[in-house]
Amino acid sequence: MRYSWTLEKQNWDNLLELISGTCWLRTKLDILYQDDVPDGPGVYVICLKLRTMNFNQYPFKDLYEIIYVGRSEHSVRARFLRHCSSPKRGVKEAKECFSDNLEYWYTEINRNQVRELEAHLIGCFGPPANLKQESIPARTTEGRPAGVY
Numbered sequence: 001m002r003y004s005w006t007l008e009k010q011n012w013d014n015l016l017e018l019i020s021g022t023c024w025l026r027t028k029l030d031i032l033y034q035d036d037v038p039d040g041p042g043v044y045v046i047c048l049k050l051r052t053m054n055f056n057q058y059p060f061k062d063l064y065e066i067i068y069v070g071r072s073e074h075s076v077r078a079r080f081l082r083h084c085s086s087p088k089r090g091v092k093e094a095k096e097c098f099s100d101n102l103e104y105w106y107t108e109i110n111r112n113q114v115r116e117l118e119a120h121l122i123g124c125f126g127p128p129a130n131l132k133q134e135s136i137p138a139r140t141t142e143g144r145p146a147g148v149y
Contacts, residue, residue: 004126015120022107029102031084032078037104041111042076043118045069046083046091046129047103067094067102068129069103071118073111080104090129 006012010077026034029046046068050060068091069075072079083104094102122130 002125006124011120011124015124018113018117018120018143021106022109024105024107026103026105028100029080029083029104030100031081033104034081034084037077037080037106038108038109039075039077041073041114042106042108043069043071043121044076044079044104044106044116045121045125045127046094047105048094048098048101049103064103066121066125066127067091067098068127069118069121071114073114076108080106094129112118 020090025036026047027033045066048065048067050063050065070079070083
C-alpha cells in the first residue's frame with residue numbers, strides 16, 4: 001500500500017464530490033469525550049495536529065496529518081470507544097507515538113455510503129496506520145507426485 005497523498009487529480013475530484021454536503025466535526029481521541037461522538041453510521045479520520053506537538057512555525061503549525069481512516073455502518077461512537085480502549089496495531093502505534101495529540105474527525109452519513117467514502121479517503125490520503133495485507137498473485141497447476149517430471 002502507498003503511504004502518502006495521491007497525485008491523481010481524478011481521485012481528488014471524486015473525493016470532493018463524495019464529501020460535498022457532509023458535515024465534519026472533531027473531538028479529542030480520548031474516552032472522556034465519548035459523548036461528543038454520535039451513535040449513527042459514518043466515516044471518521046484520526047488526525048495528528050502538528051501545532052499540538054510544538055510545531056509553531058509555518059507551514060507546520062497549520063498542518064493536519066491523517067493517520068487513519070475508518071468507517072462504521074452502525075455507530076461511529078462504538079468505533080471511537082474501540083480506538084480509545086483497545087486499538088489495533090496501526091492506531092495503537094500512533095497513540096504511543098503521538099499520545100495526546102490525536103483528534104477524531106467524523107461525519108454521519110447513510111450506511112450505504114460509508115464504504116465508498118472510506119475507500120476514497122484511504123486512496124487519496126494513504127494514511128500510515130491503515131494496515132493492508134498485500135496478496136501475491138499466484139497460479140496453481142495440476143499437482144504431480146514428487147520426483148515425477
